[in-house]
Amino acid sequence: MDLYDRISELSKRRGIFFPSFEIYGGLGGFYDYGPIGATLKRNIENKWMKIFVLKEGMVEIESTMILPSVVFEASGHIAHFTDILTKCTACNETYRTDHVIKEAGVEIREGLKAEELDKVIRKKDVQCPKCGGELEKSSPFNLMFKVEIGPYWRSITGYGRPEAAQAQFVDFKRVYSSERERLPLGIAQVGRCLRNEIAPRKGPIRLREFTIIDYEIFFDPDDSSYSRIELLEDQKLRILTSKEQTSGTNRIKEVTVKEALKKGLIGNEIQAYFLALAVRFMKELGVPPEKQRLREQLPEEKAHYSKQTFDQEVWLERWGWTEISGSAYRTNYDVSRHMTYSGKDLRVFKAFDKPKKVRKIIQKPNRELIQEDFGEETKMIIKLLSKSDPQVVKQNFEERGVYELPGPTSLKLYPKHVDFEIIETEATGKYFIPHVIEPSFGVDRVFYSILEYAYTEKGGRVILRIPRDIAPIKALVFPLVNKDGIPELAEKVYNLIIEKDIVARYDGSGSIGKRYARADEIGVPICITIDYDSLKDNTVTLRDLDTWSQIRMKITDLPEKLHRYIKGKKEFNDLGTPYNKNST
RNA sequence: GCGGCCGUGGUCUAACCUGGUUUAGGACAAAGGCCUUCCAAGCCUUUAAUCCGGGUUCAAAUCCCGGCGGCCGCACCA
Known part of the structure; x- marks a missing residue:
């Protein structure tokens, strides 16, 4: 019996955790916490709140688990949380359609619909990579649980949240003002989330219903300093950079917080501080620092809007390095998306010490060229464009050569469609969309990791050395x-x-x-x-x-x-x- | 979804290959009692299981089929 088996056995016997609805056979990805486990889990959550929120002077909120679909259209979950799958008619192997196409060496752009992907398959004669068989019609599989809100004749579609985060963005303006407009402002939420995983495995590590702690720290992109950094700047971090992974050497760099910032391994003081805090948190829960590492995500696994993402990983006996928390620099992506989808101004205003002359970019849509390319959609495009931050539009043109208009249409504008003009004006302050650092913890994984490091045997007896402050x-x-x-x-x-x-x-x-x-x-x-x-x-x-x-x-x-x-x-x-x- | 392995009291398991001696055995745990002056001591008593369905057979925990569920690998993990 390996450690996982022994912990499972103990957990069933002593009421820590066990499969849900066991008397009906159980179901993958669902676990219940028993009397000991439920209290232990709450103690972990409370300790997290104390360390990350209370002591940092931050706040928490509690939002709903079901949200209307528009929120997830804005967040990008409708588009990106969906896998389009196909199956081989001969050998029954299932694939992600975009993966098979790419594997066959055909270039496609992201975000194609099922029918569009099928068209490519027919055109390029893509076959099953395993047996060469014919591929079935593709169909989308969304990892979010869909629910109908209200009676069927007038229901609207909603989804169970796959993360706790969206409410922090959606509620941002309210919380920002009730907290008297201060930045940086961290808003935390511990809550249940739902993901309809295709094939959950690994016991409590990958669940369909689980508890997440999402922490959104909003800050001024021109000032990512964090006053409490001094408290942790000498703490050691074990960082596995993306470079070390691509080169295959996989060497862990052991540096202090201060060095990590100086060498640019971590680009931002706030992110560095909370990474260090996360390591300390797990250490206090019994996972020694040498059994933890901070793995920088590779450019291809990172979400496109993320500047830098780290996974905090813990060594588990059965599964090796396992992610228990992530820290993503999400830029202003979420807030700006909710601005365009809701039409509400979610920017914050910060006064300068004294008014100063500023150069401001304004955008002028090129009506004729837009008309030429988009015809009757012109009006809508101009309206959508007016809701976009000129700075962001310009930046997109410069970096990607294209700007995708927000909304379900995903229309693309090219530099020729928009002219920019820089004007001089006097400003008493600036409006900006706050940037966000998001540390998020999988509570169930933290919970299990603690059990692994607490579990010891002595003279044929089991001792669970849970740190006393979280002992149930x-x-x-x-x-x-x-x-x-x-x-x-x-x-x-x-x-x-x-x-x-x-x-x-x-x-x-x-x-x-x-x-x-x-x-x-x-x-x-x-x-x-x-x-x-x-x-x-x-x-x-x-x-x-x-x-x-x-x-x-x-x-x-x-x-x-x-x-x-x-x-x-x-x-x-x-x-x-x-x-x-x-x-x- | 595919492939491999697997499913017996609360837990771990025996019997399964080779169907019948099984009233499904054991250990630990649990409950009650006796005993007990600090680390799973002892004695007595009690509770408690073949995942579900179908088939083969005089007879199925055992063989066959299907379902459900689990683990591992592949794929997936925004």
């Missing part, structure tokens, strides 16, 4: 024997600590050794035993999960000292005086 149950209370008034005192102790909000349970069954063993399996940091001495002097024995060492302390000190211990403000041996009754 903080303390177990045991009566040494079930007689002579000891259970009564033990129950008093139990009540005392749960009254003080310490998550605890009482266990009086079986032998004391058996109870310790049960505690170890679900990572309970502290076991409290009440014995005959407790009746005399009101002291109890505490046992530490990691070392099994024991100390003795006063019952009245329990609540406060336990709180401090759980928060990591005190070490186990400082809780009381050493105790050695258990040596055998």
Whole structure:
């Protein structure tokens, strides 16, 4: 049995996680969390919130899981989250249609529809790469779950969100103003997401319904500095650059945050800071830094709008390097898309210290040439163009030679269609579309990674060394024997600590050794035993999960000292005086 | 979707190849009791399983077919 099998076995047995609707046979990509797992997962989410949001002075929101289709048209998910698939009529092999075509050496542009791709297949006589058989008619497969909102005779189409992120962009203006217009502004959201994966595998690593934490940090593209960078600038990062991957050497560069920025490995202070924070977060959850790496995505795997994307990967025994979080510099893509689709101005205004003369680009559509190429669509094109930022249009022409108009039509304009003029004007400030750095975490993957690094075996027993601040149950209370008034005192102790909000349970069954063993399996940091001495002097024995060492302390000190211990403000041996009754 | 392997109490498994001695066995866990002065001790009792459907056969956990589900590989993972 490998580590994954042993963790699965433990998880089923002790209520950590297990397949959903198991009594009906289960279904790939769906997992439930049991009593221990559900609390552990929430503790992870809360810790993330504390570190990334509370301590950074940022905010969180909570949005809906179902959104109308227009949001996903704007976000690009309708277009890009769809795979167009085809099947070989002879050998039944399934392919992505665009992949087979490209494999056959035929150049095609992105975003073709199913019928268009099929046309190419017929024209170029593309066949099944495996057996040479004929390919079936293509059909689109969208990885989003489609839902009909409202009764069927007047329903509108919506989708289950495949990420938590869109609401941050859609709600940006509201949150920005309620947070009194400050930048950088981070807006986080932890929430359930849905992706209709074709073939989910790998247990809790690839799910159809899962929890994601999306964090959108909005900032002024002219100022990506982050004041708290000093706190982490000496932290070491293990970076695998895209260059090292393409060259095949795959050497990991170990540099400090400061060096990474200086050498340009990470292009942006905000991104560097939160990458460093992500590494520290996982370290605090028990994944050592040398078992983590930051892999820069290759240009071809990166989304086209992303300037730079890193995957935070953790080494897992069965699956090797596994992505648990990503950090993408998404530029102003999302906000600008929602501007054009909603027609609302989502730019922010920033006043200059004093008014200054600025040169401003304005665009002038070349009506005649547009008319010539697009005929009656001219009016619509000019309207759509007026909603586009001239700077962005010009930049597209310069970099790609073409500008794709927003909206479902995906019409393309070329430099000849638009003239630009630079005018001088006086400005009291500037309007701009904020740029966004997006760290996002797969909570279920973080959860599983923690279990892998917490799982240990000692003398045939399982010990789950979960860091104590996220342990689902903080303390177990045991009566040494079930007689002579000891259970009564033990129950008093139990009540005392749960009254003080310490998550605890009482266990009086079986032998004391058996109870310790049960505690170890679900990572309970502290076991409290009440014995005959407790009746005399009101002291109890505490046992530490990691070392099994024991100390003795006063019952009245329990609540406060336990709180401090759980928060990591005190070490186990400082809780009381050493105790050695258990040596055998 | 394809190919390979697989599916027995809560967990891990035996019996499957070679159908019948099985009332489906064991270990661990769990529940109740006895015992018990700090690491899965012992004793007694109890609960508890052949994924679903069809076929072959006097007889199916076992052989065959189909379905469902899982793991691994391929593909996919915006």
